[in-house]
Amino acid sequence: MKQHKYIYSFGGKKAEGKADMKALLGGKGANLAEMTNIGLPVPAGFTISTEACTYYYSHARRFPAGLNGAIRTSLGTVESRVGKTFGDLENPLLLSVRSGARASMPGMMDTILNLGLNDETVKALIRKTGNARFAYDSYRRLVQMYGDVVMGLKPESENERDPFELIIEEKKRQRGVEHDTDLTAEDLADLVKLFQHAIATKLGKKFPQDPWEQLFGAIGAVFSSWMNDRAIAYRRLNHIPAEWGTAVNVQAMVFGNMGENCGTGVAFTRNPSTGENEFYGEYLLDAQGEDVVAGVRTPLPVALLADRYPKIHTQLLKVRRTLERHFRDMQDIEFTIEKGTLYMLQTRTGKRTGFAAIRIAVDMVKERLITPKEALMRVEPEQLNQLLRPVFDLDQKRQAVENGRLLAKGLNAGPGAATGKVVFTAADAEEWKERGERVILVRIETSPEDIKGMDAAEGILTARGGMTSHAALVARQMGKVCVAGCGSLEIDYAMRRMMVKNNIIRQGDAISIDGTTGEVILGELMTRPSDVVRVLIQKELDPGASEVYETFRKLMLWSDQFRSLRVRANADQPDQSLVAIAFGAEGIGLCRTEHMFFGGDRIDAVREMILAADESGRRRALAKLLPMQRQDFVEIFRVMKDRPVTIRTLDPPLHEFLPHTEREIDLLASKIGVSREQVNMRMAQMKEFNPMLGNRGCRLGIVFPEITEMQSRAIFEAACQVKKEGIDVHPEVMIPLVGFVNEFKEEEQIVRRVAAEVFQANQIKVKYLVGTMIELPRAAVTADEIATIAEFFSFGTNDLTQTTLGLSRDDSATFLPQYLDHGIFEQDPFQTIDRKGVGVLMEIAVQKGRSVRKTLKIGICGEHGGEPKSVAFCSELGVDYVSCSPYRLPIARLAAAQAAITAGTRPAVKNSSNAKRRKR
Amino acid sequence: MKQHKYIYSFGGKKAEGKADMKALLGGKGANLAEMTNIGLPVPAGFTISTEACTYYYSHARRFPAGLNGAIRTSLGTVESRVGKTFGDLENPLLLSVRSGARASMPGMMDTILNLGLNDETVKALIRKTGNARFAYDSYRRLVQMYGDVVMGLKPESENERDPFELIIEEKKRQRGVEHDTDLTAEDLADLVKLFQHAIATKLGKKFPQDPWEQLFGAIGAVFSSWMNDRAIAYRRLNHIPAEWGTAVNVQAMVFGNMGENCGTGVAFTRNPSTGENEFYGEYLLDAQGEDVVAGVRTPLPVALLADRYPKIHTQLLKVRRTLERHFRDMQDIEFTIEKGTLYMLQTRTGKRTGFAAIRIAVDMVKERLITPKEALMRVEPEQLNQLLRPVFDLDQKRQAVENGRLLAKGLNAGPGAATGKVVFTAADAEEWKERGERVILVRIETSPEDIKGMDAAEGILTARGGMTSHAALVARQMGKVCVAGCGSLEIDYAMRRMMVKNNIIRQGDAISIDGTTGEVILGELMTRPSDVVRVLIQKELDPGASEVYETFRKLMLWSDQFRSLRVRANADQPDQSLVAIAFGAEGIGLCRTEHMFFGGDRIDAVREMILAADESGRRRALAKLLPMQRQDFVEIFRVMKDRPVTIRTLDPPLHEFLPHTEREIDLLASKIGVSREQVNMRMAQMKEFNPMLGNRGCRLGIVFPEITEMQSRAIFEAACQVKKEGIDVHPEVMIPLVGFVNEFKEEEQIVRRVAAEVFQANQIKVKYLVGTMIELPRAAVTADEIATIAEFFSFGTNDLTQTTLGLSRDDSATFLPQYLDHGIFEQDPFQTIDRKGVGVLMEIAVQKGRSVRKTLKIGICGEHGGEPKSVAFCSELGVDYVSCSPYRLPIARLAAAQAAITAGTRPAVKNSSNAKRRKR
Numbered sequence A, B: 001m002k003q004h005k006y007i008y009s010f011g012g013k014k015a016e017g018k019a020d021m022k023a024l025l026g027g028k029g030a031n032l033a034e035m036t037n038i039g040l041p042v043p044a045g046f047t048i049s050t051e052a053c054t055y056y057y058s059h060a061r062r063f064p065a066g067l068n069g070a071i072r073t074s075l076g077t078v079e080s081r082v083g084k085t086f087g088d089l090e091n092p093l094l095l096s097v098r099s100g101a102r103a104s105m106p107g108m109m110d111t112i113l114n115l116g117l118n119d120e121t122v123k124a125l126i127r128k129t130g131n132a133r134f135a136y137d138s139y140r141r142l143v144q145m146y147g148d149v150v151m152g153l154k155p156e157s158e159n160e161r162d163p164f165e166l167i168i169e170e171k172k173r174q175r176g177v178e179h180d181t182d183l184t185a186e187d188l189a190d191l192v193k194l195f196q197h198a199i200a201t202k203l204g205k206k207f208p209q210d211p212w213e214q215l216f217g218a219i220g221a222v223f224s225s226w227m228n229d230r231a232i233a234y235r236r237l238n239h240i241p242a243e244w245g246t247a248v249n250v251q252a253m254v255f256g257n258m259g260e261n262c263g264t265g266v267a268f269t270r271n272p273s274t275g276e277n278e279f280y281g282e283y284l285l286d287a288q289g290e291d292v293v294a295g296v297r298t299p300l301p302v303a304l305l306a307d308r309y310p311k312i313h314t315q316l317l318k319v320r321r322t323l324e325r326h327f328r329d330m331q332d333i334e335f336t337i338e339k340g341t342l343y344m345l346q347t348r349t350g351k352r353t354g355f356a357a358i359r360i361a362v363d364m365v366k367e368r369l370i371t372p373k374e375a376l377m378r379v380e381p382e383q384l385n386q387l388l389r390p391v392f393d394l395d396q397k398r399q400a401v402e403n404g405r406l407l408a409k410g411l412n413a414g415p416g417a418a419t420g421k422v423v424f425t426a427a428d429a430e431e432w433k434e435r436g437e438r439v440i441l442v443r444i445e446t447s448p449e450d451i452k453g454m455d456a457a458e459g460i461l462t463a464r465g466g467m468t469s470h471a472a473l474v475a476r477q478m479g480k481v482c483v484a485g486c487g488s489l490e491i492d493y494a495m496r497r498m499m500v501k502n503n504i505i506r507q508g509d510a511i512s513i514d515g516t517t518g519e520v521i522l523g524e525l526m527t528r529p530s531d532v533v534r535v536l537i538q539k540e541l542d543p544g545a546s547e548v549y550e551t552f553r554k555l556m557l558w559s560d561q562f563r564s565l566r567v568r569a570n571a572d573q574p575d576q577s578l579v580a581i582a583f584g585a586e587g588i589g590l591c592r593t594e595h596m597f598f599g600g601d602r603i604d605a606v607r608e609m610i611l612a613a614d615e616s617g618r619r620r621a622l623a624k625l626l627p628m629q630r631q632d633f634v635e636i637f638r639v640m641k642d643r644p645v646t647i648r649t650l651d652p653p654l655h656e657f658l659p660h661t662e663r664e665i666d667l668l669a670s671k672i673g674v675s676r677e678q679v680n681m682r683m684a685q686m687k688e689f690n691p692m693l694g695n696r697g698c699r700l701g702i703v704f705p706e707i708t709e710m711q712s713r714a715i716f717e718a719a720c721q722v723k724k725e726g727i728d729v730h731p732e733v734m735i736p737l738v739g740f741v742n743e744f745k746e747e748e749q750i751v752r753r754v755a756a757e758v759f760q761a762n763q764i765k766v767k768y769l770v771g772t773m774i775e776l777p778r779a780a781v782t783a784d785e786i787a788t789i790a791e792f793f794s795f796g797t798n799d800l801t802q803t804t805l806g807l808s809r810d811d812s813a814t815f816l817p818q819y820l821d822h823g824i825f826e827q828d829p830f831q832t833i834d835r836k837g838v839g840v841l842m843e844i845a846v847q848k849g850r851s852v853r854k855t856l857k858i859g860i861c862g863e864h865g866g867e868p869k870s871v872a873f874c875s876e877l878g879v880d881y882v883s884c885s886p887y888r889l890p891i892a893r894l895a896a897a898q899a900a901i902t903a904g905t906r907p908a909v910k911n912s913s914n915a916k917r918r919k920r
Helices: A019-037 A050-057 A065-083 A121-129 A132-150 A163-175 A185-201 A213-226 A230-236 A289-294 A302-308 A312-328 A354-366 A370-377 A381-388 A394-402 A427-433 A450-456 A470-477 A532-537 A547-562 A575-582 A593-598 A602-611 A613-642 A662-672 A674-688 A699-704 A705-724 A741-762 A778-783 A797-805 A809-814 A816-821 A837-850 A868-877 A885-902 A913-920 B019-036 B050-058 B065-081 B122-129 B132-151 B163-175 B183-201 B210-224 B229-238 B290-295 B302-308 B312-325 B355-366 B373-379 B379-390 B394-402 B425-433 B448-456 B471-477 B530-535 B547-562 B576-583 B593-598 B601-612 B613-638 B662-670 B676-684 B698-703 B705-724 B742-763 B777-779 B797-805 B809-814 B817-821 B835-852 B867-876 B886-901 B912-917
Strands: A006-009 A045-048 A094-103 A111-115 A246-250 A263-268 A280-285 A331-338 A342-347 A407-411 A411-414 A415-422 A439-443 A459-462 A481-484 A490-492 A498-502 A503-505 A510-514 A519-522 A568-572 A588-592 A644-649 A730-734 A769-774 A792-795 A857-860 A883-884 B008-011 B045-048 B095-101 B111-115 B246-252 B263-267 B280-285 B333-340 B339-348 B404-409 B411-414 B417-423 B439-443 B459-462 B481-484 B488-494 B497-500 B505-508 B510-514 B520-522 B566-570 B588-592 B646-650 B730-735 B771-773 B792-795 B857-860 B881-884
Touching: A006 A019, A006 A065, A019 A045, A019 A050, A019 A163, A019 A312, A019 A342, A045 A065, A045 A094, A045 A547, A050 A213, A050 A246, A065 A213, A065 A246, A094 A213, A111 A132, A121 A132, A132 A163, A132 A185, A132 A213, A163 A185, A185 A246, A213 A246, A213 B425, A213 B730, A246 A644, A263 A302, A280 A302, A302 A312, A302 B676, A312 A331, A312 A342, A331 B867, A342 A792, A354 A370, A354 A381, A354 B312, A370 A547, A370 A885, A381 A532, A381 A547, A381 A868, A381 A885, A394 A519, A411 A470, A415 A427, A415 A459, A427 A439, A427 A450, A439 A450, A439 A510, A439 B742, A450 A593, A459 A510, A470 B111, A481 A662, A490 A809, A503 B404, A503 B777, A510 B817, A532 A547, A532 B355, A532 B379, A547 A885, A568 A885, A568 B646, A575 A613, A575 A644, A575 A885, A588 A593, A588 A613, A588 A883, A593 A602, A593 A613, A602 A613, A602 B448, A613 A644, A613 A705, A644 B835, A699 A705, A705 A730, A705 A741, A705 A868, A730 A741, A730 A792, A730 B008, A741 A769, A769 A778, A769 A837, A778 A797, A778 A837, A792 A837, A797 A837, A797 B777, A797 B797, A809 A816, A837 A857, A837 A868, A837 B530, A837 B777, A857 B705, A868 B183, A868 B488, A885 B497, A913 B530, B008 B019, B019 B095, B019 B246, B019 B312, B019 B339, B019 B601, B045 B065, B045 B095, B050 B163, B050 B210, B050 B246, B065 B210, B065 B246, B095 B210, B111 B132, B111 B210, B122 B132, B132 B163, B132 B210, B132 B290, B163 B183, B210 B246, B263 B302, B280 B302, B280 B448, B302 B312, B312 B333, B312 B339, B355 B547, B373 B547, B373 B835, B373 B886, B379 B530, B379 B730, B394 B510, B394 B676, B411 B471, B417 B425, B417 B459, B425 B439, B425 B448, B439 B448, B439 B510, B448 B471, B459 B471, B459 B510, B471 B481, B471 B601, B481 B510, B505 B867, B530 B547, B547 B886, B566 B576, B566 B886, B576 B613, B576 B886, B588 B593, B588 B881, B593 B601, B593 B613, B601 B613, B601 B662, B613 B705, B698 B705, B698 B742, B705 B730, B705 B742, B730 B742, B730 B792, B742 B771, B771 B835, B777 B797, B777 B835, B792 B835, B797 B835, B809 B817, B835 B867, B867 B881, B867 B886, B881 B886
Parallel strands: A415 A439, A439 A459, A459 A481, A568 A588, A568 A883, A588 A644, A644 A730, A730 A769, A769 A792, A792 A857, A857 A883, B417 B439, B439 B459, B459 B481, B566 B588, B566 B881, B588 B646, B646 B730, B730 B771, B771 B792, B792 B857, B857 B881
Antiparallel strands: A006 A045, A045 A246, A094 A111, A094 A246, A263 A280, A263 A331, A331 A342, A407 A519, A411 A481, A415 A510, A490 A498, A498 A503, A510 A519, B008 B045, B045 B246, B095 B111, B095 B246, B263 B280, B263 B333, B333 B339, B404 B520, B411 B481, B417 B510, B488 B497, B497 B505, B510 B520
């Protein structure tokens, strides 16, 4: 019977594995094989496959039959390749044993170096190298690692120190030296003995002198490390299945610490921070790999090798070119120089910042290394944020943190950097801004009436609310920096101050918030808008002058070539609409009319309408709002031109518009000429236990049809006006919170009646659609009824998530952390669409809706519309467009392109004209 | 070509139609035919079918071709049958034309009598009858009805009086008489002229003298009346499709107003109030049908006919027997006696009270008129309420209303009658009750902490909240009388008073509330518990002594024989459990543990737990609760014996348990030894925007696993204790508000671990199940995941409705009336399961749940569990049991039987033993 193959050898320009065998050989093993195959100098060795690990776990931690024999055979090959023999007393082969899973799990699993040393072979090594200190240091490291990892001599509690380190310290104390490097060969030989003694006495078993016992023990230990607590936690966090298992790489040791002509280094084939096309790394002479990382000695920039060892440097540059040409991506490599010979110990795709990812992807297309399609797949859509947000000076921030100025950490709700003086009310924010101050608005939570204050602030900091709280949502739509849900703030509105970490921050004190990290820092830090924003929005830079902008532009261009999903913006105001167009919006997917209700005198008219005793009173107040609302639409239509604009009729519960303080109530009462008691009584009547599920959305329009009437009139009068100006306007009226087809029908009839009246009066007609939000489970399951009259659907995934999960996003802070921590949610359902729950209802809605109206236009305008995984899901569902806040449009465009590429769809519509596209 | 048959004749013991042709002939026409066929004296005539009406509406209000000819032919038959001729100048036939739809629509459509009279035939009628007054009165009636109904001479506005009545009044004024009956033949002849003149001048067309024109006009008018506003409104209210159309009955007139030996009457074949088997009706001598109803003269009991016209009386009794034997149900009849000859003008199934419905159904089984199965289908399940609720003395109530003591009308949320002194707080209710007062608890709304006060009160009256508000829900579970959502009350807690309709009601004033009608009445009214309750619950009457009880018992017995759905009760306390068993509960489907948290010292421990700074503080408080909670379960288990008891772990948000007033807060702070500020701060932290969607249900147990632990321990320790007493206890632990399988898994693991520990400690094992509520849309769509570990599902249709519809039942009062009125909801979704929305999700849950666990036990424990249409839906869905408040159990049992009968299912399980049944 042919035995199952568990071992794949590499060495001498030939390997049994290759790069695409990562599932079997792990990332490290596959790439060692690949490097061997393409002729790079890799020390010989072999990889024990992940299948052996899987076997190990499914058979009570036993090796598969025949594995031991196969290891011996493969090791024989290694011996003949390097001309050394394992356990030999003349020229002993030393081995490294390293883990290597399919996905990178840095630092999670174990490694043992210098296997094969024992009390005898160490002497042979001395004889061979003439370097006793090197030999004993290697032996010392082996015993220490082996004693810890394989034999399990560890600190007994978290408070204890490592027993081996304690022995080393005692030795240094005895010898009166400070550094390990000051210890002599004799000291190290002594340490080996002391280590072995400690193992024997504390564990009751001896450090194995048999190299083979060492090897098998090490392999078993690496397998076992797959199931250590750290590895399990890491896998859970990164969604890596336990079934994958780890491979084990057994490889001949090479030494960068044998003195002259020796060294070791790590490098990136390009700059991982900026993406610049330069060889970027560090090296240490006479050192082992771990020393570079440990930071005992300061490594030198790899460029300096050119002076010292020009041949090695040239060789490294050649390796760099070879690797990039071969892997067609930036690589993160480890190398060792042993006596003037270069060895490659690892290569893998290098981690990089968003800046770097985008630049490298675009550059590599220019260099013809990859195609635009590949480039698109190389960038995480969220990384685009780094190109759009204002930035802090990183050094300055680091210094501040080191000086103890980090006050707190909240949720990174609105990426970017903002600095300014603390204010605690929206009114203060506006007032301070007007007199030229930059302010950070700090609130327990924000509400719609804070909008203008939020707009005036550089950034928003809240104590409550999650990633999709009002503050976070509005901040992202505005492109504002926001740190939300920062629970450790104790805000005292009355005293205009907050307490955090024993600091009292008063109104006017400066703070800085980093919405990309969630950090809140005492004092000011320097910020500036990103280049892309300066070019696109502020028109400050000559586009050509900014490489970053140019890179961004390319990526967006390619994205638009590949995506089939349309992108629209959630925008309520002309200036937001301008930003939206700059960021590529093909229309507005959600224009929230309520945000328009807070400006200037409007709120008075709104409140008068709400508090009116009867319909005629409401109509009087609405008549005051009509011209203002109409003007809003006129301005938005003018900006958006022939692009569709979806306008949602009034959605939030009316009590959100009412005043809160006694003073405001008094003021309002006198303004609208009723008693304070009447205002209070009406407010008490309007109080709701669960406003989310109360009188809002289309329910308002059904109870007060005159509101829908006024809004429809404003929309259509504005549309007629701009049409007369020559704009081919496309309003789409959207009814929110529909659960029953009859709700939609009532509202739709009002809209159509008013439209007809306005067109008649203006002697002009405008094409328009009437559609609905799908944001209640009932709307999803009765979508076939609703689609008989609704001309489009737009998924309101925020509310749909809240109702489907029975979960108020504003109230989830008390348990959401536990839910994420316990893995109850695979991801925050308010960030990424919950496919199994909300997604199933969306599927039902799409299927039922299109079953009665084949051409039903379907979009999504919840916050998920700008989140890459959700965009991918929408693409799979066959949704026509996603709509998101303007600053997330580039992310949506890239995510949409990636979804199209993943689905292998062709760019079907992109060949048609722009005008045609916009009309969809 | 054979013409379509639109006309069905009857008369002379032979009819072309019969009773089961109601769809074609309408109820009246079909029953006239049937009466003719079984030999009853019906004046000859014919029915124009509903198909003609349908044709009429689908062809621009034109008659089908040939209909006119067919009418002439059929009328010929009538003429020959009665020996009179239409329009004849010697012996003129007069006709009535009446509508008659498939479903009874009393008073909604039009009728015209005495057709065929004109200026000539009226003289012939005088000659023939020798009664000029009768002839002119008949003619006067014709012109008046025809002018109104067919020609359309009506008041021009709602404020105007009928033009014909004005003419009559003017005539009476001229003649100086008071009653119509005082007008002479000449006066009436004059009125005919005046009427005709008014028609001619006001409408510009003449009253038709041609009898045929009269007839066709009348038939068209009856068809048209199908679409009058009243009829449309009535159909919408009663879910009658417009497509049905009405039939038209054309029939020879008979006259009860021709003097001596003449009369007319209406009667029920049994007493429609009590169901007693007695002939029950009224008659008037020398009168037409409308006079009986009009109340101008006081009719006499039909029994009195026996003295005056014994032959007629005997004949009527025979008719009564014939009709009951034939129709096998109580009939509502109209008859006329013309010159000593009895004519039957109508028979139909008689409307009856709940009492009567039940008694008649049971009696008719005794009389072998119907089978038990038929008897079950004869009773509306809700009618059983009338047998269970306390009752007011009706005369006394009527008097009170007449005296202006009706204060307000709210929702009839908890049927029954209650009277007592007004109190405004739960504490007062308890205190007053203790000193022997009967009280009505009046609250703006109730909350869980009012439970004990509600229990102490005779009835509950609230100003806010709907049919499924907290007050309504708890009241029904307790069997308390409740009037909810009585918006016109202005309650002032501080002053301990309420204002309503200019009355100030102070604490201690007596009011009476009728939870069956929603009436609130000033002052005391007499009440008493129903017989059934006195027998079953209070054990006051000898069962045999109460006929009502015996009737109830029979109906329940039959229900249990036919139903296949199990019934369980929602009960939290031993006394409720006793009531539940008395009403037939086969288990407890929902034991809400939170209701147990409010008694005595418990609430202190609960609050201490909530406000604890850390887990150990919570555990200390929970340890105090454990013995109390355990004792609750012991007592419930003892009552329920071997029946399953489903216990739900803590569900409501914790802030519901916290105090509200400053005084209470101070008291609590000192009791648990923390500062008032700390209590306030913790309370502020716990405030939620939407508590319905906040930290509640299983989320509590995940954040504070020690709560689930304590509750599990209490359940299993109690179970072990009663098992040792010899009770075969069956606890079922139910986890609320699960949306994610992992939520359930975490809680289930705690329950099972604690169970194992308790069994170990007690050296005894108890069989138990762990299951979940399905009350979130996400739970429904992921039921296949959840059912992999959940052993049972129980639909929480209250919350499932709220989340699916995005509708808080407590906040819906502002728009629910409009929604019902506009027909947006076909019915209140909190009363009847919304099949298209919530129902679809339930179907998905049942299908997905059973796809992975075939034997999955599924129940429903929302308020819908006791609502007949919802019970029927559950039966269709294949749910195993419904659970409802104890007082609704009889309703659920009957509804379940009806569902089984409707589905034609056999009583599959009922043959097995009781014990086996209970274990399911």
